[in-house]
Amino acid sequence: MNKFKISIEENSNVLKFQQLVDSIIDAISQNQLKEGEMLPSVNQLIKESQLSRDTVFKAYAELKRRGVVESVPNRGYFVTRKITKVFLFLDTFKAYKEVLYHSFLKHLNKNVSVDLQFHHYNIGLFEKIIDESLGKYSKYIIMNFDHPKVNEIIRKIPAEQLLIIDWNIQSAENSNTVRQDFGQAVYDCFADNLESIRKYKKFIFYYPPFTYHPKDAIEYFNKFCTDFKIKHEVIYQPEDFVIKKDCLYFLVSDRTLANLLDQCSEKGFEPGNQVGVISYNETPMKKYVKNGITVISTGFELMGQKAAEFVSSNKPMNFTVPTTLKIRSSL
Structure with a gap:
């Protein structure tokens, strides 16, 4: 059996049994322990690493659960598969x-x-x-x-x-x-739903200073609105993000979505009636918020x-x- 290093840090936030599991998986992935080879015995690990018997048994049980090792009565634990x-x-x-x-x-x-x-x-x-x-x-x-x-x-x-x-x-x-695709795919999604977008007097893209969303979306938003002669605006600063009636808002941050919904509540606007909302990226909750938030999202x-x-x-x-x-x- 090849010698491999067991790394256990006393002051780590990771539990010792998990550190032992990680050390053995590292050894298997780096071919220091190979399929069919026997792992150190429980007693050997207790002696070499000053680990408790419960810790070693718990680690080996976890490795067995994952199908990484198997135990053979009266012989020990063996590696069953490459990691x-x-x-x-x-x-x-x-x-x-x-x-x-x-x-x-x-x-x-x-x-x-x-x-x-x-x-x-x-x-x-x-x-x-x-x-x-x-x-x-x-x-x-x-x-x-x-x-x-x-x-x-x-x-x-x-x-x-x-x-x-x-x-x-x-x-x-x-x-x-x-x-x-943050560019042409966005343009195509808007174009396929042109009549819904035309219900509103103005299409506004809020691109806040704290987002890392690709700027391709800005380019293709402007291109779509220009091509289809839709009144539009891109705003960048929080002080300019003031919700107005009959406007459709395109949002790339859930933080700005929450802000919009707060403003709607204050002004008595219902999303889908007085204002429109398209939010970027699907999340499990968006289909339930305010009877459903329209999303543009990849899979x-x-x-x-x-x-x-x-x-x-x-x-x-x-x-x-x-x-x-x-x-x-x-x-």
Whole structure:
């Protein structure tokens, strides 16, 4: 049996049994422990790592539950399958990202272990976490963002191991991608629902200063309104976001949606009557709020499924997830 390192940190917030599980999974994924090899005995681990018997048994029970190891009476614990370690690097954890995450996990094979991290659009944190992850994973699933250093940083990852999801920005032309279209797809969704949009005297896109939403949406919003001769405006500052009767609002932030609904309540406006609302990104609650909020959204469940397919297939991936407009009472 190859020697592998068990890393247990006394002051870590991670429970010791989980640290032991992670150490063994790391060893299997890096071929320090191979299929059919025997794990250290319970007594050996107690002696070498100063862990309690309960902690070791709990860790081995968890590994058995995952199908990673099996126990043979009077012999010990053996590795049953190779583990593929995947690094999933998201921007932030919002409701629609939860849909993506659970779909990703649902469609993965049982021998895949996923580590999840968030960069919060912080380039320093993005680079630090990427650098610390290099060489530790078989596949890297990363949500990029628009910063000039991003391309330089992700080029450290072998191209065949990297999948860029959601926003194909700051990447090489031959990158593996599962992306949404923030431009032409938005234009097409509006064009397919032109008569509903024409019910309102003015179409207003609020692009607040705190959003990281791709600016392609602004370009194609203006193009749509110009092409179809719709009175329109893009506003950027919170003080300009004052709800007016007979206007349709296109919102890319749930924070601004809450603000709009508060203003509607104060002014006695009913979404879908005195004002219209189109919100970006579907969440589980939007179909229930105010009898339903109209959303323009990509299929995050499909995005998670295609990302899982990249992990399991070892084939190149270049896929655009469809964007749709779901009409509800707010339009």
